[in-house]
Amino acid sequence: MPQTHLTDVRFDSFDLDPRILDGLRDAGFTFCTPIQAETLPIALAGRDVAGQAQTGTGKTAAFLVAAMQRLLQHPSESEQMPESEPNAEPDTESQVGPRQPRVIILAPTRELAVQIHKDALLIGRHAGLKLGLVYGGTGYQQQRDEIAAGVDILIGTPGRLIDYFKQRVFHFKAVEVVILDEADRMFDLGFIKDIRFVLRRMPPATERLGMLFSATLSYRVTELAYEHMNDPQMVEIAPDQITADRVTQNCYMVSNEEKIPLLIGLIRQYSEGRIMVFVNTKREGERVWGYLEGNGISAAMLSGDVPQKKRLQLLKAFQAGELPVMVATDVAARGLHIPGVSHVINYDLPDDAEDYVHRIGRTARAGEAGDAISFVCENYAFCLPDIEAYIGAKIPVLPIEESVLAEIDPNSRVRLQRRPRDERGPRGSSRRAARGAPRDAAGSGRGGASGRGRGRGRQGSERAEGTGPAGSAGPDAPPGPSATEVAAGGDPAQPATGAPTKKRRRRRKPRSGGEAPSAS
Structure with missing residues (x-):
């Protein structure tokens, strides 16, 4: 980093664990950026922070250093407990296994979650902490297995995180640090209800360290900070300085x-x-x-x-x-x-x-x-x-x-290749066919990819993240077959065999106190 972007405050001037300093040194971080120099003394002292800073100013390293220092300085009692059975069902009522998440980092987008995880691997490479990453759109079972095996720091987007929580893959009772990155973007993308859902299931604000970062400390972001944090100290880095x-x-x-x-x-x-x-x-x-x-x-x-x-x-x-x-x-x-x-x-x-x-x-x-x-x-x-x-x-x-x-x-102009509407069927026909198709063909039914029940919360949140269960095709990806075509199991151009040709009339209920009307 050029010196114009940094301050005179060195990372080794803080009382940080040597393993964190080694990771910072490997990452090439010696001097703090303005947001790091302002927020680290507050967070390391155990006080909540609400910081305003633009992206690219080093706030990711600031909250990662503070969170890792807290974990290394105060080891969890569960680390002394024996490992749980690999196939045991997690229980939210008690601590299962040595590693329930102690740090939760919420990001509004998948790309930001991936970037935070990448930085955490770099800074914490010597710390011995286990990291977890969850986000919608891919790797559902793989991510689930990694979280079930136990993590210290869990990074993710709200939809996928809540999905695994509702399945009792992990619980929030061991959380000591919660971090909201790009809080104003959480509002823009409609995640604020999910954020409140998560925060209300964690230990009280007085028993955890809270850090919130946003490009703007608007009224709604400030209200969120005061509602779910313990008297946070506001730190504002003027955008024109950065x-x-x-x-x-x-x-x-x-x-x-x-x-x-x-x-x-x-x-x-x-x-x-x-x-x-x-x-x-x-x-x-x-x-x-x-x-x-x-x-x-x-x-x-x-x-x-x-x-x-x-x-x-x-x-x-x-x-x-x-x-x-x-x-x-x-x-x-x-x-x-x-x-x-x-x-x-x-x-x-x-x-x-x-x-x-x-x-x-x-x-x-x-x-x-x-x-x-x-x-x-x-x-x-x-x-x-x-x-x-x-x-x-x-x-x-x-x-x-x-x-x-x-x-x-x-x-x-190069145009995207799309099938004509008459080949795709009328609007909504695929959804209706999916509901009536066999379970092994269209994937419908309770608990399936299109069904209701346990997966419903995941689907709703991931649609907000732009990552529905099946994913949407990119601009140059060919359109896939509709559910009608899959259910039929034949040529998309041919109609499904056995499909009803007429709409069945509903039988009229008999009138109360009298007889049913005659068929004539």
Whole structure:
């Protein structure tokens, strides 16, 4: 990290366990960032902290160091207990096995949870603590088995975490530290009820250490902190001290027809850069991706319904430089630590001024410099005054030169291959067929992939995370067969055999005190 991003406070100036200091040294962390220097003395003293800091400022290391220090300084009594039987059913009424979670870290997105887990492995490599990671979209049984085997620190998204808790894979009674990262994003994604559900099943706030971090300490975030934390101390790191000074911000006043030519022209100028293009909707993102691919620019589309396995593959390719451009919706604006992003292009200005800050925070990370370019178009020009008021500065307007506008063939757009509606069946037919299909064919029935009962809570929460049980296809993934086709077990073009052709009439109930009406 460049020295401009750090303070004069050293990690070894705190009374930290030598094993943590060894991990920090291996990670290359010697001096603290501002948020680390402010929050570590408070958390290490056992006081709750509510911190405001932008992404990329080192808050992950701050709460990981504080949590690990507490675990190493106060070993659990259960570590002296014998191991439980491997196939024993966990019981929430008593401590089973030596390792029930003592630290819970909640993140709003899968990418952020994966990043926190990666940092925890690095910092805690010498600490001997067992880490667990749970998130929706993939690895359901594998994650369940790892948690059932016992963990010290459990990192995850709310939906999958609550699912395993309701199945009694683990319990919250041993929790000593609870951490909420990107708390304001929890509200935006509709996870606040899940967060309250989790916090109310933990020991009282006076018996645990609480740490909350958010890009903004809004009224609702502050209310959450005071409701579920023990007199937290507020720590605010001004955004302009960390981000704005290192991001060069400019904008173009463009018509809707000029956006694609300008985007392609700019990307061709930044041929050596790593570029993230933000759009407001998935549909517009697919359109932008299609024009980029159709004009010889390798790009990927990242949205909330891309399956987790494919998301990780795309992110890995982008981080490795194999894909120079990533088109993303705001679902990717938080929690992604991608080093070396040189340019952020707001193809659509965000409706929320806070999202603008999070978008441009994808560049200029860890003390580096970056450029943020915004298109002020006919549809979203009204968002510019709110953004400028929020950041407290005017965004310079650059003139559009003819040499920048690329020549675009309207027919050059690559389109996604989708089956016609008549082949997919009428809207809702797949769901109806799934309910009536055999259990081994469509997977329906109580307890199945589409059934009710124990898995219902998991499905509802994971849909909020954009990761339904079966996962949604990515922008270039072929559509799968409908439940009607699966149930029929034959050609999708052929109707299911034995399907009723007429709707059965319901028998009318006899009137009270009289006879049923005659059939005539």
